[in-house]
Amino acid sequence: MRHFTKPDDEDIRFFRDIAGDKNVISGGDDIEPYSHDETEDYRFAPDVVVKPSDTAQVCAVMKRCFERGIAVTPRGGGTGLSGGALCVFGGVCLSFERMNKILDIDTKNFMATVQPGVVVETLHNEVEALGLFYPPDPASKGSCTLGGNIAECAGGARAMKYGTTKDYVLAVEAVLPDGRPFRAGAKTLKNATGYNLVQLLIGSEGTLAAVTEATVKLIPAPLVRRTLLAPFDSLETAAAALNELFLKRVSPCAVEFMEKEAIKSAERMLERSFPYSDSEALLLIELDGSDADAVNADVEKAGGILLEEGALDALVAEAGHRQNEMWDMRRAVGEAVKKISVYKEEDTVVPRAALPALMRSIKSIADRHGFTAICYGHAGDGNIHANIIKGDMDELRWRRDLPALIADIHRAVVGLDGTISGEHGIGFSQKEFMPIAVSQTALEIMISVKRAFDPKGILNPGKIFPDAPGEGTSHSGGGQ
Ligand SMILES: Cc1cc2nc3c(=O)[nH]c(=O)nc-3n(C[C@H](O)[C@H](O)[C@H](O)COP(=O)(O)OP(=O)(O)OC[C@H]3O[C@@H](n4cnc5c(N)ncnc54)[C@H](O)[C@@H]3O)c2cc1C
Secondary structure (H helix, E strand, O other): OOOOOOOOHHHHHHHHHHHOHHHEEOOOHHHHHHHOOOOOOOEOOOOEEEOOOOHHHHHHHHHHHHHHOOOEEEEOOOOOOOOOOOOOOOOEEEEOOOOOOEEEEEOOOOEEEEOOOOEHHHHHHHHHOOOEEOOOOOOOOOOOEHHHHHHHOOOOOOHHHHOOHHHOEEEEEEEOOOOOEEEEEOOOOOOOOOOOHHHHHOOOOOOOOEEEEEEEEOEEOOOEEEEEEEEEOOHHHHHHHHHHHHHOOOOOOEEEEEEHHHHHHHHHHHOOOOOOOOOOEEEEEEEEEOOHHHHHHHHHHHHHHHHHOOOOOOEEEOOOHHHHHHHHHHHHHHHHHHOOOOEEEEEEEOOHHHHHHHHHHHHHHHHHHOOEEEEEEEHHHOEEEEEEEOOOOOHHHHHHHHHHHHHHHHHHHHHOOOEOEOOOOOOOOOHHHHHHHOOHHHHHHHHHHHHHHOOOOOEOOOOOOOOOOOOOOOOEOOOO
């Protein structure tokens, strides 16, 4: 196991001098919320939580940890689904919850500059009040932060039309593990000035630098949104119907997929019933734009195509109660499925046309191994979250047989030209599967990049890269 220095009383005094007494937690029950994120049942308590209020404080904390060899793990809203914010070697949890200000909304240049702890929905609300739009919309938007979204390159339902976080971040300020701050990118829509460090940080899962500020691009807010719900009698028919929409030139901003058991879980959790919840699969489709007549015409066209392709109905909702009801169902599904029992989530992504084959593969692999897989996700991007449910399976079998099942799913995904994470990242929970998706040479390049940013390996250790022999963590909980 790798060795890091455990923060001692003097370190804790130093952190208190920097961030203020009440912004440092070094024991007791208050540490517990920082010992997990939303990934399965993993638990790793940090030795100390430090909540800086500005970049200078982040620099001082990082410099101290670098000099002393203390592990540091950045943390945003703690909603991650691959264990990225878990302090797997203890040390310092660097929580950005106090750096939560929107510093500027530039309505002339359509940009916003934010601190990393801003909750995504807060940014949505603030910019939409000005007629502007920040499209990335993870289902966790009410509690995840911009810093966490940058670290994971978060997507969401609207990614198929508008792209993911990487398409909106123009510039960042970040702090290296040795405490040096730097800026990358510029407040411009174009930039061809050397290596693109902004894009390198996006999706780096808090392993290269701590992001302390970001400038994001905004676009004009669409004025009209219409939602369409289409039930199907099989998962594959639903997935195949989607391709026809695109071939016939309908461009929704979101196409979400839910299978029956996922919908039923949402009904149980919310104690409400949803339309068509007895159908085998549902597609939830959203179309938006600025011209109501054009959007309405597209909705009609989409409904017709879906019916021709095997949909059992096509229910249209304009803005208002019915539309919110449909999205409530979709947003609840993730949490509801995870409440069924201990689970393991795979964030599979394939080229969109391979979705029917992906559905077939996930189900047949799960059957072959004797496990249950419940699927839902962002079908428009080919991104399906396959949740493997433990149910009443005994612990020994779950731990023994699960890795082989997951490896088979990942091999099938890669065989379909896809990859093993679309938006949740590799973090702690998927790192042993990296060699299935990433070649040895590509892995070596990534490790060299990591060393260039973090020569002592103190920043978010135990993530992304498979453990070298003898370097693993003794983790608590967990499904692997
Ligand atoms: C119910 C539910 C639904 C979800 N739906 C979606 C979805 O639709 N799309 C999607 O993409 N994800 C989704 N997620 C996953 C999760 O919300 C995202 O990964 C999100 O980006 C995590 O943000 P966070 O602020 O919670 O980060 P955390 O979980 O706190 O951290 C995530 C990673 O970011 C790093 N990090 C955090 N802040 C910084 C910083 N300032 N600098 C450097 N690194 C940092 C951490 O070290 C960690 O590696 C969902 C999660 C849940 C629980």
